[in-house]
Amino acid sequence: MKTIKGPAIFLAQYMGDEPPFDNIETAAKWASGLGFKGLQIPTWDRAAIDLELATTSQSYCDDYRAMLASHGVEATELSTHLQGQLVAVHPAYDQMFDGFAPEAVRGNPAARTEWAVDQVKKSLTASKNLGLTASVTFSGALAWPYFYPWPQRPAGLVEEAFAELGRRWKPILDHAEDCGIDLCYEIHPGEDLHDGATWERFLDEVDGHARANILYDPSHFVLQALDYLAFIDLYHDRIKMFHVKDAELRCDGRVGVYGGYLPWGDRAGRFRSLGDGQTDFNGIFTLLAKYDFPGWAVLEWECAYKDNQIGAAEGAKFIADHIIEAAASSFDDFAASGIDHAMNRSVLGLE
Numbered sequence: 001m002k003t004i005k006g007p008a009i010f011l012a013q014y015m016g017d018e019p020p021f022d023n024i025e026t027a028a029k030w031a032s033g034l035g036f037k038g039l040q041i042p043t044w045d046r047a048a049i050d051l052e053l054a055t056t057s058q059s060y061c062d063d064y065r066a067m068l069a070s071h072g073v074e075a076t077e078l079s080t081h082l083q084g085q086l087v088a089v090h091p092a093y094d095q096m097f098d099g100f101a102p103e104a105v106r107g108n109p110a111a112r113t114e115w116a117v118d119q120v121k122k123s124l125t126a127s128k129n130l131g132l133t134a135s136v137t138f139s140g141a142l143a144w145p146y147f148y149p150w151p152q153r154p155a156g157l158v159e160e161a162f163a164e165l166g167r168r169w170k171p172i173l174d175h176a177e178d179c180g181i182d183l184c185y186e187i188h189p190g191e192d193l194h195d196g197a198t199w200e201r202f203l204d205e206v207d208g209h210a211r212a213n214i215l216y217d218p219s220h221f222v223l224q225a226l227d228y229l230a231f232i233d234l235y236h237d238r239i240k241m242f243h244v245k246d247a248e249l250r251c252d253g254r255v256g257v258y259g260g261y262l263p264w265g266d267r268a269g270r271f272r273s274l275g276d277g278q279t280d281f282n283g284i285f286t287l288l289a290k291y292d293f294p295g296w297a298v299l300e301w302e303c304a305y306k307d308n309q310i311g312a313a314e315g316a317k318f319i320a321d322h323i324i325e326a327a328a329s330s331f332d333d334f335a336a337s338g339i340d341h342a343m344n345r346s347v348l349g350l351e
Helices: 024-034 051-056 058-070 081-085 091-100 109-129 157-179 196-205 228-238 281-290 308-322 341-347
Strands: 005-010 038-042 074-080 134-137 182-186 212-216 239-244 246-249 269-272 296-299
Touching: 005 074, 005 239, 005 308, 024 038, 024 058, 024 308, 038 296, 051 058, 051 109, 058 074, 058 109, 074 081, 074 109, 074 296, 081 091, 081 109, 081 134, 091 109, 109 134, 109 157, 134 239, 157 182, 157 196, 182 239, 196 212, 196 228, 212 228, 228 239, 228 281, 239 281, 239 308, 281 308, 296 308
Parallel strands: 005 038, 005 296, 038 074, 074 134, 134 182, 182 212, 212 239, 239 296
Antiparallel strands: 246 269
């Protein structure tokens, strides 16, 4: 068995205009002080990384790694959640998602998509330059407005949406192969890839591409009432990244999984800081250890109630306490009989 690496933290919910989150070096020092060993880097934030330089300059990447190491941390993966979202956008969301893109391509969906594809490819190249093995993104969504079949969906609508999704992502996955990077899709409501069935449909469209993999985040499955432990059993060979995020689903006579358009704090399903929700992390860490998960346990803080810095401090210890150190030997080795092949045949009555 492998020992999961960690704890690490995703900086997307922390970077901002105020110290220590206004530049990567002070953010790294802050994270290290809490006990984190790794940082997942949001590539859309220039304060976190200069993606253009990381794509074109090996010396920049070498200096970046050395700077992080000087604070006792390392980059775990690069994230293109916002750019990946823009690879595929249904027109109903055009105006809202334009804010994820630079002004030059806003109001121009085709140019925005071209920009987004280039961004994800650049992140893969930068990941290679940084010596990483995986990167996380969103799939985007063309069919999401039709997830509930009322009115009845036109025949072939979903099939064409996923065929187009595959056509857009296949060249990016080919670039991931060239870079030696696993591109991990966070399976997430709001994306066309939001559960096991949609993941399988997408994988078929990209011909089972070896670089198409999964970021596993159980919180998004808690909110769908999906069996998140069975998900690991089903798809463990494709799970290459892990967000440690808690959630709870407390449906009542008024509100269920769809949430009633309520704010997060009032929904039946809501994200919580680690340990405050319903997620069985003992079960998750055990299964990931069983299947030799190769990556990092990365805190993604999202909570309807608790302050994010408190969530980070508590989360570092929570993850550290849940990481299972791989056993060097079997617990019953002390009772090994030391018998050989000939003895085995004799015991079976074959000699």
